Amino acid sequence: MDTSATVATWLSFAATVVGLGSIIAQASTIIDQMDPFHALRGTDHLGVWKARQAAFPWYRLLKPPPLGPVIVANLNDGLCGQNDIHISRLPLVAPTGKAAWSILLSVLHPEARIWSRQSVVNFPLDNGPVPLTKPAWDAIPIRPLRHHRSTACITISRATLMTILALTNARPTFRYSDGSGHRAAYPSYCGQWRIEWPLGEAARIRFDAHDSHNVFQDVYPASFERRVDKCIQMMAGVVVARAPSTFKCAFPGRKPAGNWNLEYNVKGFGGAHGSRHLYNMMGGRVYEVDLLFMKRVEEDVFPKRFLSITLPSRDGPEDGVTLWMSEVEASILNHALDYLPWSSLSWSxxxxxxxxxxxxxxxxxxxxxxxxxxxxxxxxxxxxxxxxxxxxxxxxxxxxxxxxxxxxxxxxxxxxxxxxxxxxxxxxxxxxxxxxxxxxxxxxxxxxxxxxxxxxxxxxxxxxxxxxxxxxxxxxxxxxxxxxxxxxxxxxx
Known part of the structure; x- marks a missing residue:
């Protein structure tokens, strides 16, 4: 009798354990199905940023969103607090992940990525450089990601986007806006940018690495330096000399065909239309900047001592702009040429x-x-x-x-x-x-x-x-x- 009771007790206990295990397993499956980020928490999507995810107990009913980097860029603080950025043509971080921000931070680096084909500098060498295995940006603050169209996303400002486009030497190749929304494409030295803003939805940016090169066969150095502030200034059309010089001069935009006179206005950038707002948005101080202003005139008003150059027209290649200038404006242009910043890559x-x-x-x-x-x-x-x-x-x-x-x-x-x-x-x-x-x-x-x-x-x-x-x-x-x-x-x- 005692033996039978003992056996029955153990069988009942075993059944309870099995039942609880089954419930726990089903609960775990249900929790996973309730998690919108279930397929986006792995290394294949987050890349090396998987290592920065917070741990949470198995019994927690609702999982918090995964974490991603806070990316901010402007004229005064650079990219994520750093003005000198090292850029690679292809991702040098593995695994990279599918998230666009993960790909971007594998081609932008806070320090040089240099390797020699004869000796190791930063990479152990076999048949080529072995990519990095941890985030180079491990000091960046992180915050919860946003779920959007089966992707774990971060949020950035349009000022940050334009800074990064300039940093990666992007150029426009496609732009279309109509009642259905806005779409644009910007190939760059580091990858392909796409912008999609469907009507009634959020604007989304995509970034994909190049498929035309191989990091193990690239004959170029792995990375090169790029300065955030200079990229912004050249995009905004502002030439700024290094201290102690106080030379800061903004340029006018492209004009319609005709005759124009170039005039130098001290501290005139604050009243300009062109890139003034962009320069302000990026953190610049427009009231410190002089302006070269173009004024439409008739050709016969200029004395012989005036110089002239021919420029492209806003109207099209068949029309031209004749720009006249005095010795004062010519001197300003010579100063601007002498104060151009050095760069290892062309400018946007x-x-x-x-x-x-x-x-x-x-x-x-x-x-x-x-x-x-x-x-x-x-x-x-x-x-x-x-x-x-x-x-x-x-x-x-x-x-x-x-x-x-x-x-x-x-x-x-x-x-x-x-x-x-x-x-x-x-x-x-x-x-x-x-x-x-x-x-x-x-x-x-x-x-x-x-x-x-x-x-x-x-x-x-x-x-x-x-x-x-x-x-x-x-x-x-x-x-x-x-x-x-x-x-x-x-x-x-």
Whole structure:
């Protein structure tokens, strides 16, 4: 009798345990089905950001949303509090994840990502660099993600979006707005941007990595430096000299066909229409900035001492703008050319700034173009080991780079970020690798009339100035007023 009771008790206990286990298992399944982020919590979606997720007990009925980074960018604070950002063409963080913000933060880095094909610098080496296995941005604040169309998203401002577009050298290729909503596409050096704002829904941004390159076969250095403040200034059409100089000058936008006079207005940017609001939105102080203003006039009002340049017209390629200026405005343009910031990549640029400075500098740039191209060719041939140390592929350096650099300079204009990287790094060879003082020259203000007979006689000041003008020629026009198409906050996912 006692044995039977004991057996019955244990059987009852076993049945209870099995029953409770079944209930718990079913409850767990039900909880998972109730969780809108159930398929979005894994490494395949969050990438390395899976490691930053908070733990929660199994018995909790409602799971909190997963956590993602807070991405903020502006003129004064840079990107997430850092002005000097290192950019890679392809993601260097693995696993990257499918979330667009995860992909973005695998091509933007707070520190240099340099690797050598002969020795390890930041990556252990096998057949190529082994990608990073933890978030480089581990100091960024995190907050709950937002569920939108089967994606875990963050929210960013339109000012942050425009900053990142400029940082990644984006250019517009598609834009369409009608009663159904707004759509746009912006390819960049680091990936493909898409904006979708269907009628009655939230505006969403997508970012996808390139599918045209392989990180293990790329002949370029893994990353290069980019300055957030300078990208914003060039997009807004404002040239700002480094202290102690107080030079700050904004440029006008592109105008309709006709005759125009360029006028220099001290502290006039606060009354301008063009990019003033964008500069304010990005954190700039417009009341500190002078303005070059274009005023429509008749051709016969100008004395012979006035200079003129021809610019593209807002009306189309068949029409042109003739811009007249006095010696005062010409002097301001020479100062602006000398104060252009150095960059290893082309700009997403205010087209009025690009139009005026390229046209104004072109006669002198053309005089120096051949000797500058030959100087770059010779530098690559003579000092290839310095390029090897920068992370360039040795075979590419010795067989292709010299001719590519010279050809790019001779071309006069283009839109390849790769060729800009080639020319700017080749130019550093002529400066012995130094990056000090690259943001200011005196080349344009001295008004050079003829180049030296030998390429080796080019001065460092001339090399810097000509390189920055080349970058200007190869920069991408960007609509600095595209923010009018967007709400104040956008979903990024």
């Amino acid at each position: 640029i205010h087209r009025g700034l690009r139009d005026i400075l390229v046209a104004f500098a072109k006669p002198r740039m053309d005089l120096y173009r051949a000797v500058f191209a030959e100087a770059l060719r010779a530098a690559v041939h003579e000092r290839p080991e310095r390029l090897d140390a920068m992370g360039w592929d040795p075979t590419f350096v010795r067989e292709h780079m010299a001719d590519m650099a010279a050809s790019a300079v001779q071309a006069g204009r283009g839109n390849s970020g790769d060729l800009v990287r080639i020319v700017t790094d080749a130019a550093l060879l002529l400066l012995w690798g130094t990056k000090d003082g690259l943001d200011e020259t005196r080349f344009w203000r001295t008004r050079p009339s003829s180049p030296p007979e030998k390429s080796e006689d080019l001065s460092p000041d001339a090399v810097i100035a000509l390189t920055k003008c080349f970058v200007l020629e190869w920069s991408n026009e960007f609509d600095y007023q595209m923010y009018h198409d967007l709400p104040l906050q956008l979903i990024f996912g």
